[in-house]
Amino acid sequence: MKKETPICHHCARPEGVKKHGIGNTGNQRYFCRFCKRTFQTRYIYRGNEENMAMQIKKLLSQGHTPEQISSETQVRLQTVNYYAEEMESVC
Incomplete structure (x- = not known):
C-alpha cells in the first residue's frame, strides 16, 4: 500500500513533491520541485503550548523582561x- 504524497502548500501541486529530511521538531519535511520550496505537513509552535503561557506569565510576574523570556x-x-x-488587561 503506497502512502499518498502531500500537496505543496505553496503551489498546490502534488506531483512534484518529494521527501526532504526531518525538521527540528522531528516531523517529515518535503520539497516541491515545481516551486522549489520546502514545507511540512504538521507544524509545532512552542508559543501555542498551554504550559508556555503559564510559564511566560510566571516569568513576567518575577520581573523578567520580555527579551529575557523570549531568549x-x-x-x-x-x-x-x-x-x-494580556496580563496587564486582567490586573
Whole structure:
C-alpha cells in the first residue's frame, strides 16, 4: 500500500513533491520541485503550548523582561508581548 504524497502548500501541486529530511521538531519535511520550496505537513509552535503561557506569565510576574523570556523559552518576542499585554488587561 503506497502512502499518498502531500500537496505543496505553496503551489498546490502534488506531483512534484518529494521527501526532504526531518525538521527540528522531528516531523517529515518535503520539497516541491515545481516551486522549489520546502514545507511540512504538521507544524509545532512552542508559543501555542498551554504550559508556555503559564510559564511566560510566571516569568513576567518575577520581573523578567520580555527579551529575557523570549531568549530563555525560545518563543518569539511578539508572543511574549502578547501575554504581557494580556496580563496587564486582567490586573
